[in-house]
Every structure is written in C-alpha cells, then in structure tokens.
Amino acid sequence: MANKILLEVVTPDKLLLSKEVDVVVATSVEGEFAVLAGHVPFLTSLAVGELKLKDGNATDYAAINGGFAEITGQKFTVLAESAELAREIDVDRARKARERAEQRLAKSTSEQINYARAEAALKRAMLRMKVAERTRAA
Amino acid sequence: MASLRDIQTKIAGVKKTRQITRAMNMVSAAKLRGVQEKTERFRPYAAKFAEVLGSLSQGVDPGIHPLLAQPDKVEKVALILFTADRGLCGSFNMNLINAGLRFAKEQTAAGKQVQFYLVGRKARDFFKRRPDLDVKEALTGVMNVVDFDLAVQVARMGLNAFLGGEVQEVYYLYSNFRSMARLVPTVVKLLPIAPEAVAGEAAKTGGQEYMTEPSAEQILVDLLPRYVNVRIYSGLLETATSEQAARMSAMDNATRNCKDMIENLTLLYNKARQAAITTELMDIVGGAEALKG
Numbered sequence: 169m170a171n172k173i174l175l176e177v178v179t180p181d182k183l184l185l186s187k188e189v190d191v192v193v194a195t196s197v198e199g200e201f202a203v204l205a206g207h208v209p210f211l212t213s214l215a216v217g218e219l220k221l222k223d224g225n226a227t228d229y230a231a232i233n234g235g236f237a238e239i240t241g242q243k244f245t246v247l248a249e250s251a252e253l254a255r256e257i258d259v260d261r262a263r264k265a266r267e268r269a270e271q272r273l274a275k276s277t278s279e280q281i282n283y284a285r286a287e288a289a290l291k292r293a294m295l296r297m298k299v300a301e302r303t304r305a306a
Numbered sequence: 307m308a309s310l311r312d313i314q315t316k317i318a319g320v321k322k323t324r325q326i327t328r329a330m331n332m333v334s335a336a337k338l339r340g341v342q343e344k345t346e347r348f349r350p351y352a353a354k355f356a357e358v359l360g361s362l363s364q365g366v367d368p369g370i371h372p373l374l375a376q377p378d379k380v381e382k383v384a385l386i387l388f389t390a391d392r393g394l395c396g397s398f399n400m401n402l403i404n405a406g407l408r409f410a411k412e413q414t415a416a417g418k419q420v421q422f423y424l425v426g427r428k429a430r431d432f433f434k435r436r437p438d439l440d441v442k443e444a445l446t447g448v449m450n451v452v453d454f455d456l457a458v459q460v461a462r463m464g465l466n467a468f469l470g471g472e473v474q475e476v477y478y479l480y481s482n483f484r485s486m487a488r489l490v491p492t493v494v495k496l497l498p499i500a501p502e503a504v505a506g507e508a509a510k511t512g513g514q515e516y517m518t519e520p521s522a523e524q525i526l527v528d529l530l531p532r533y534v535n536v537r538i539y540s541g542l543l544e545t546a547t548s549e550q551a552a553r554m555s556a557m558d559n560a561t562r563n564c565k566d567m568i569e570n571l572t573l574l575y576n577k578a579r580q581a582a583i584t585t586e587l588m589d590i591v592g593g594a595e596a597l598k599g
Contacts, residue, residue, distance in 0.1 A: 178350050178351045178354055179351060179454075180347075180348050180351045180352075180454040180457075180536075180539060181344075181347060181348070181453070181454060182347045183347070183350055196519065197520065197528075198519060198520060208517055209516045209517060210516060210517045210518070210519070211358065211362070211516040211517070211518045211519075211522075211525060212518065212519045212520075212525070213520065213524070213525050213528045213529075235532075236358070236525065236528065236529065238354070238358055238516075245354060247351060247354055247355060247358070249454060249458070249532065249535065250454070
C-alpha cells in the first residue's frame with residue numbers, strides 16, 4: 169500500500185491534524201465507514217463518534233463531536249465544530265462532564281430542549297472517555 | 307497663576323496617566339495579535355465550509371429547510387448587536403450602537419418592529435437607559451475571550467427567535483475591520499439564509515461533484531445551522547479585532563495628549579520658576595538699595 173491519503177481535521181480553533189495515513193475509519197450518521205486513497209469524491213455528515221486512523225502498524229484515535237467529512241481522491245477533510253485527539257483528552261474532565269450530563273438528564277425529563285442538550289453532552293462525554301481509553305489500552 | 311508646587315503635582319499626575327495609557331496601548335496590541343491569530347486559524351475552516359456548502363447547494367429547492375424559507379410578510383425583525391464589554395476605546399462602542407439605532411429607525415419607518423439581542427456590556431448599559439427599545443436578551447462579559455462556543459451561543463439566540471416564529475428576519479451588526487484606522491459598523495442579514503449568498507460561495511469555488519451519503523439535501527439540512535455559527539463567529543472575531551484596534555489608537559492618542567500636556571506644563575513651570583526668582587531678586591536688590599539709603 170504505497171498510496172496514502174492525507175487526513176486533515178479542521179476545527180474553528182485550529183487545524184487539529186494533518187497527516188498522511190493508510191486508512192481512515194470514521195463514523196457517519198449512517199454508520200462506520202473506511203476510506204483508502206483513491207476513493208471517489210464523497211461527502212457525508214459525521215455523527216458524534218470516533219475517528220480511527222491507521223498508518224502502518226500504528227493506530228490513532230480522535231473524538232469528533234459531529235461535523236462533516238469531505239473526501240476527494242487524495243484527501244480526507246474533517247470539518248468539526250470541535251474535535252480532540254485521543255492523547256489530548258482530559259479523562260477526568262470527560263468523566264465530570266458525563267456525571268453532570270447524567271444528573272441533568274435525570275432532572276429534566278420534562279423540558280424537551282434541555283433534555284436534548286444534556287443527552288448530546290452525555291454522548292460527547294462518553295465518546296471522549298471511550299476514545300481516551302482506546303489509546304490507554306494500546 | 308498656579309503655584310510651583312501645584313504645577314509640579316499636576317505634571318506628576320499626567321505622567322502617571324501617560325504610563326497607564328501607554329501600558330493599555332501595549333496590552334491592546336498584544337490582544338489584537340491574539341485575536342488576529344485566532345482569525346487566521348479560523349480561516350481554513352471557514353474557507354472549506356463555504357466551499358462544501360457552495361457545491362452542495364447548487365440547484366437546491368429552498369423549501370427543504372426552514373432556514374432558507376423566505377417569509378411572505380415581514381412584521382418583526384431581530385437585530386443582534388455586537389459591542390465591547392469595556393470602554394476606553396474611543397467612539398467604537400457608540401458607533402456600533404448608533405448604527406444599531408439607525409437600523410432600528412429605518413425598519414420602524416418601514417413598518418416593522420425591531421427586537422434587540424445584545425452581545426457586550428456596553429450595549430446593555432446603553433439600552434438600559436432606553437426602555438422604549440425592545441431588548442430580548444443580553445450577553446455580557448463575553449467579549450474578552452471570543453471562541454466558537456460563544457458564537458454557538460449567540461447563534462442560538464438568533465435561531466430560536468427565527469425558528470420560534472417570533473421574528474421573520476434576523477440581522478446582525480458587527481464592526482468590519484478594514485484596517486487599523488477603518489472600522490465600519492456593518493449590518494448583515496443572517497436569516498433566512500439568502501440562496502444567492504450560498505450560490506455565490508459556489509461560484510467562487512467552481513463546485514466539486516460529490517457522491518453523498520445521506521442525500522445532498524440531508525447534509526445541507528445539517529450544514530445550514532452550522533453555517534449560521536460560522537457567520538456569527540467571523541462577525542465576533544472581526545468585532546473583537548476592531549475593539550482592540552480602536553483601543554490601541556485611542557490609547558495612542560491619549561499618550562500623545564499626555565506628552566503635549568506635560569510639555570506645556572513644564573513650560574509653565576519654568577516660567578513660573580523664573581518669575582519667582584526674578585521677584586526674589588528684585589526684593590533683595592530693593593532691600594539692599596533701601597539699606598544704602
């Protein structure tokens with residue numbers, strides 16, 4: 169596999185990642201999908217989910233808090249309003265965020281908007297913890 | 307004429323003021339660089355976003371999303387007004403507020419009601435004294451650190467008002483940073499999203515053909531609210547840049563005025579000193595003459 173694909177993760181705050189990798193596995197709203205170099209131009213919405221990038225034997229993870237991905241033959245661009253690399257995730261903070269979200273969820277069943285928001289926060293926190301644990305295990 | 311001591315005290319005071327204004331100038335310069343860096347880092351995201359949005363929205367029916375729906379009749383409009391939290395930046399805040407009032411007047415003349423959403427303490431303080439104007443929400447103490455979360459928060463105010471049917475159009479007023487000396491308060495329509503504007507983005511990029519999943523319409527539905535965030539964020543960044551630029555030049559002016567004042571006062575002091583010496587001499591000479599008899 170000589171062909172590599174350039175993965176770029178762009179957030180409003182910075183260019184989080186720009187790296188040539190062999191395979192990218194992302195989570196779209198319809199499920200996980202993997203992309204190799206030479207993929208047809210493709211555009212999809214990303215769900216709150218993990219991004220896995222394989223380069224040789226090394227595998228890295230990032231947490232994407234929703235956004236979308238644009239894929240051209242040689243480039244995989246992720247546009248996310250926020251994203252974190254696995255090794256940069258603060259597990260304690262994520263855990264606290266999860267607890268907060270859980271409490272809010274328990275309290276606010278009646279109010280629709282708050283419920284949805286707390287649910288989204290919970291999802292993000294759980295994702296961050298999952299992704300962080302991945303790298304720890306590895 | 308003021309006494310020597312008075313003038314000396316005054317000079318010392320002005321010198322201290324100059325120290326402060328000079329320090330504030332430097333702080334603003336540092337902050338300006340910070341905001342500009344942030345703007346720079348945001349640019350790739352904004353550019354890519356516009357590109358994708360443009361290529362997606364070619365030939366899309368405006369009926370697919372409420373944010374694109376053009377209202378039949380506009381009775382109420384919302385204005386999101388950005389100002390700084392702090393003063394000491396010349397006429398910066400007042401220019402923005404005045405532009406907001408002018409906008410409100412025009413809209414009222416056209417038979418529309420205007421609701422205000424304020425960002426920045428200075429706007430809130432001003433509108434507190436104008437109970438005749440309809441302020442729905444005000445965010446304060448936020449302009450010190452402009453980040454994307456703030457933009458999302460601001461955008462949510464606008465989206466809620468629009469989607470809740472409270473208003474038919476949403477505008478925002480920000481300070482357009484043309485150059486250090488040209489900060490132009492600018493009103494831009496935020497909602498509904500004008501199809502021409504989105505199509506304009508497409509024309510710039512040429513628009514790439516994609517395979518999409520889910521459908522292009524679906525993705526667009528997902529994208530449009532984010533587009534609002536992007537617009538607001540760039541407006542906030544420009545306003546923050548302008549604020550620091552305005553403060554820098556205000557403080558620069560103040561420092562220069564201090565310098566002039568110190569020069570004048572020093573001149574005055576020397577004149578007074580000389581006058582005092584002359585009087586004293588005259589006294590001594592007069593005394594000596596008198597003794598001689």
